[in-house]
Amino acid sequence: MKKVIMGNHALSWGAQLGRAQVIAAYPITPQTQVVELLSEMCASHSLDAKFIKVESEHSAMAALLGASIAGARTFTATSSHGLALMHELLHWAAIGRLPVVMGNINRALAPGWSIWADQNDSLSQRDTGWMQYYCASNQEVLDTTIQAFKVSEALAIPSMIMLDAFALSHTYEVVDIPDQDKVDAYLPPFRPKLRLSSDDPHAFGGLTSPEHYFELRYKQQKDMERAPALIEETGKEYEKMFGRRLDLVEDYMCSGAEIVFITSGTAGYTARVAVDALRQEGIKAGNLRMRVFRPFPFAIVREIAGRAGRVAVVDRNLSWGCHGIFYQEVKSALYGHTNGLPVFGYVAGLGGRDITPQTFKDIARDALKRKLPAEEIVWIGVKR
Amino acid sequence: MKKKKTLDRIVLASESEFPMMPMSLGTMHYNRTGAWRNIKPVIELDKCIQCGICWKFCPDVSIVIRDEYPVVDYDYCKGCGICAEECPSKCIAMVEEEK
Numbered sequence: 001m002k003k004v005i006m007g008n009h010a011l012s013w014g015a016q017l018g019r020a021q022v023i024a025a026y027p028i029t030p031q032t033q034v035v036e037l038l039s040e041m042c043a044s045h046s047l048d049a050k051f052i053k054v055e056s057e058h059s060a061m062a063a064l065l066g067a068s069i070a071g072a073r074t075f076t077a078t079s080s081h082g083l084a085l086m087h088e089l090l091h092w093a094a095i096g097r098l099p100v101v102m103g104n105i106n107r108a109l110a111p112g113w114s115i116w117a118d119q120n121d122s123l124s125q126r127d128t129g130w131m132q133y134y135c136a137s138n139q140e141v142l143d144t145t146i147q148a149f150k151v152s153e154a155l156a157i158p159s160m161i162m163l164d165a166f167a168l169s170h171t172y173e174v175v176d177i178p179d180q181d182k183v184d185a186y187l188p189p190f191r192p193k194l195r196l197s198s199d200d201p202h203a204f205g206g207l208t209s210p211e212h213y214f215e216l217r218y219k220q221q222k223d224m225e226r227a228p229a230l231i232e233e234t235g236k237e238y239e240k241m242f243g244r245r246l247d248l249v250e251d252y253m254c255s256g257a258e259i260v261f262i263t264s265g266t267a268g269y270t271a272r273v274a275v276d277a278l279r280q281e282g283i284k285a286g287n288l289r290m291r292v293f294r295p296f297p298f299a300i301v302r303e304i305a306g307r308a309g310r311v312a313v314v315d316r317n318l319s320w321g322c323h324g325i326f327y328q329e330v331k332s333a334l335y336g337h338t339n340g341l342p343v344f345g346y347v348a349g350l351g352g353r354d355i356t357p358q359t360f361k362d363i364a365r366d367a368l369k370r371k372l373p374a375e376e377i378v379w380i381g382v383k384r
Numbered sequence: 385m386k387k388k389k390t391l392d393r394i395v396l397a398s399e400s401e402f403p404m405m406p407m408s409l410g411t412m413h414y415n416r417t418g419a420w421r422n423i424k425p426v427i428e429l430d431k432c433i434q435c436g437i438c439w440k441f442c443p444d445v446s447i448v449i450r451d452e453y454p455v456v457d458y459d460y461c462k463g464c465g466i467c468a469e470e471c472p473s474k475c476i477a478m479v480e481e482e483k
Contacts, residue, residue: 095406096405096406097404097405097406156404156405193404194403194404194405194407202407202408203407203408204405204406204407204408205405205406205407206406206407206408206411207411207415208406211395212395212396212402212409213406215396215398215399215402216402216405216406218399219399219402219404223404
């Protein structure tokens with residue numbers, strides 16, 4: 001069934017098709033229509049889930065941790081400051097090995113108060129141990145939500161699904177909504193090996209001494225290292241059943257390119273328009289859109305970017321006193337794997353400033369004339 | 385799960401023996417948390433009406449019912465005083481610990 005829906009509702013549909021059993025959410029700003037539609041779905045019984053309204057995002061995640069450890073499939077959504085308020089419990093979910101799935105609308109942090117696109121909210125949670133997907137279309141949002149349940153539950157690692165504010169969250173697109181019975185065949189019910197149950201009592205998360213904590217973190221990382229292959233495998237399975245492939249990255253004309261943009265989120269689709277325009281001007285450009293950021297897809301980034309003439313990483317985020325965050329990560333992934341490949345970093349579109357095809361043309365022009373990366377951040381489109 | 389016991393503590397030898405999740409490995413067997421206590425509940429059983437309220441309210445499961453009367457498990461009671469506060473017949477006194 002095809003429907004014209006907004007990005008926020010693509011998350012809601014994904015959670016409904018994934019048969020989320022417990023949804024806990026704080027309903028006020030910076031919340032979006034994701035949970036509004038889910039509450040309607042619960043009220044009308046089109047989704048058989050317990051919907052828990054809570055007093056903060058911190059409590060929303062806390063409620064889901066309890067539900068998840070009892071063996072329920074859990075979902076929530078938030079944005080910017082709401083995600084920041086959850087921070088403590090994001091660690092608790094990941095270290096506790098609870099496969100919560102959450103949508104996060106990438107919005108800038110205040111002050112000044114902003115509800116526009118910026119990735120600093122989710123990238124500030126980079127080291128909490130969640131998998132991170134960055135989506136570029138409403139279809140991808142829905143498909144990713146279903147896939148995320150499957151991958152998260154197989155690895156016992158939570159997943160965060162990112163949508164750019166407005167550019168995706170409030171933009172309407174045609175979305176193919178798969179049949180429930182096919183989704184059920186792809187995504188079996190959540191049956192964790194260990195859970196809180198009076199039939200087999202255990203205490204979880206209690207005092208863990210130095211002689212045991214280290215090994216638990218080792219196992220967590222080992223399971224995270226299994227994630228790239230599992231995302232590819234479940235992405236191919238998804239393609240077989242639904243006709244759409246879900247990969248770690250999207251390679252758009254990178255083969256033989258003299259310049260490859262590395263992008264994420266909706267900027268990754270804008271970049272494709274820019275690549276077409278640049279190729280008409282005779283510049284062989286390509287675009288590598290990173291759909292998955294955690295786990296970092298080292299192998300495929302090295303393979304695709306490593307063949308480029310040069311690489312320009314475009315960040316809608318910034319680590320103050322350093323550089324764009326994808327830029328740092330790409331450089332560290334390529335280090336020692338490429339022979340002197342120049343990698344340039346650009347910061348654009350903070351706080352919802354539009355990233356347009358012209359942004360990428362400006363970036364390409366700059367990157368093609370540089371020999372070495374700039375010491376300072378290269379800002380694109382700042383008024384000065 | 386293979387367990388190596390040293391002084392009642394469960395120490396796992398290799399990560400492969402670990403459960404996936406951080407979960408209790410029986411620390412209560414060796415960690416007698418009653419030592420944290422400054423004051424202790426003492427129950428005057430003559431006045432006890434066997435209502436079970438102290439047993440129900442104890443947050444650390446440190447009151448057990450034996451022969452229909454409450455008995456404090458001093459290995460784990462931390463002396464919070466909730467039992468004394470809730471007892472309707474006021475038969476539980478909180479007494480200073482002597483060291």
